[in-house]
Amino acid sequence: MPAHPLAELFAGALDIMTEIDRRAEEGVDHGAAGDVQRLVDRYHPSGLDLVVAEVITETATAKTFRLRRADGADLPPFQAGQYVTLDATVGGTTTSRPFAISSSPASLEAYDLTVRRVPGGRVSNHLIDHLAVGDRVRTSGPLGSFHHNPLFHGEDLVFLAGGSGVAPAMSMIRDIVDHGLARRLHLVYGSRTADDVIFRETLDKLAADHPDRIRVDLVVQRPGADWQGPTGLLTGETITALTGPLVGRMVYVCGPQAMYPYALAELARLGHPRRRVRLEANGAPARPQTQAGWPAERDPEGEVQVTVQGGPSFSTPRGRPLLDALEEHGVRPEVGCRSGECSLCRVRVVSGEVFDAEEARLRLSDAWSGYTHSCVAYPVTDVEIAL
Numbered sequence: 001m002p003a004h005p006l007a008e009l010f011a012g013a014l015d016i017m018t019e020i021d022r023r024a025e026e027g028v029d030h031g032a033a034g035d036v037q038r039l040v041d042r043y044h045p046s047g048l049d050l051v052v053a054e055v056i057t058e059t060a061t062a063k064t065f066r067l068r069r070a071d072g073a074d075l076p077p078f079q080a081g082q083y084v085t086l087d088a089t090v091g092g093t094t095t096s097r098p099f100a101i102s103s104s105p106a107s108l109e110a111y112d113l114t115v116r117r118v119p120g121g122r123v124s125n126h127l128i129d130h131l132a133v134g135d136r137v138r139t140s141g142p143l144g145s146f147h148h149n150p151l152f153h154g155e156d157l158v159f160l161a162g163g164s165g166v167a168p169a170m171s172m173i174r175d176i177v178d179h180g181l182a183r184r185l186h187l188v189y190g191s192r193t194a195d196d197v198i199f200r201e202t203l204d205k206l207a208a209d210h211p212d213r214i215r216v217d218l219v220v221q222r223p224g225a226d227w228q229g230p231t232g233l234l235t236g237e238t239i240t241a242l243t244g245p246l247v248g249r250m251v252y253v254c255g256p257q258a259m260y261p262y263a264l265a266e267l268a269r270l271g272h273p274r275r276r277v278r279l280e281a282n283g284a285p286a287r288p289q290t291q292a293g294w295p296a297e298r299d300p301e302g303e304v305q306v307t308v309q310g311g312p313s314f315s316t317p318r319g320r321p322l323l324d325a326l327e328e329h330g331v332r333p334e335v336g337c338r339s340g341e342c343s344l345c346r347v348r349v350v351s352g353e354v355f356d357a358e359e360a361r362l363r364l365s366d367a368w369s370g371y372t373h374s375c376v377a378y379p380v381t382d383v384e385i386a387l
């Protein structure tokens with residue numbers, strides 16, 4: 001029998017392909033159909049066409065967009081902490097970004113996406129400036145693993161949030177309250193000023209109504225004269241002064257990119273084990289050349305040629321994520337987290353070399369087969385890729 005063309009991709013591939021061929025010949029069909037397919041579509045839709053039902057101004061720099069189905073039907077269930085990607089066309093380029101759902105998983109009439117204006121945030125700023133009630137948008141179904149896991153996380157949780165990173169915390173808190181869960185969550189939420197605090201009244205009320213399960217501490221970097229609460233950054237001392245000992249507790253962290261190394265260092269200084277910290281993925285590194293393994297002789301500003309098999313060929317700076325460059329040239333792999341985790345955006349490097357950022361959660365089989373996660377891959381030489 002001639003070797004299957006995929007047989008050389010990884011060890012065992014030939015056995016798998018032979019088994020697939022055998023089953024096809026014997027008429028064994030494992031494809032979903034009918035009720036099964038409807039169930040799959042309900043829980044794992046490939047995409048959702050939604051309408052903006054409401055726009056809530058949270059602060060001077062943040063808005064919540066309430067998205068519903070046009071026919072009012074329920075949306076797919078999700079776990080508090082998950083996100084959806086939202087498609088947007090900005091400056092002629094169609095792209096997408098993940099946004100955490102801030103509403104309660106107890107209500108599937110709508111997904112609330114809370115978006116904050118950020119310097120250089122092309123999509124977030126575009127949404128804040130232009131998205132209006134009645135607009136139609138395309139999102140993914142719920143995605144992501146940044147949610148409570150009852151087997152490993154326990155029932156006594158700490159959440160360190162910064163900026164719009166409070167969105168998944170809001171959903172987790174609503175989950176606890178709406179579902180009557182016997183789970184405690186202590187939110188320590190850092191903001192630049194008191195005016196930047198998102199959901200302030202809601203958080204205060206939920207904490208006041210459920211003191212046994214919900215605690216909220218707001219920490220402000222630049223307090224005004226009337227600020228009475230804690231101030232400064234979320235240092236180890238501030239965290240433990242508010243939360244008490246962290247021993248045995250899972251700590252979730254979600255906020256701007258700069259918050260992650262800082263929070264990790266502070267938690268490590270407190271002796272909190274890394275395995276008891278969950279970080280929400282938050283985008284590709286802006287300066288990949290600062291990571292270990294970047295080839296020192298390759299200028300991140302220098303241009304290389306990217307050729308897509310059966311598609312366009314274009315030049316792009318080495319320091320730009322491959323996915324961003326592809327999208328700018330009309331090539332759109334499937335996309336989820338844009339942070340190296342979900343693997344939806346993977347492409348195969350046929351020739352040339354890419355730098356995989358440390359965020360890339362590549363499987364061994366990806367490496368064997370030449371796949372890379374394009375959202376956190378940087379072409380350091382001319383490359384040819386296949387989708």
Ligand code: FES
Pocket residue numbers: 334335336337338339340341342343344345346373374375376
């Ligand atoms: S979009 Fe998730 S790994 Fe790239």
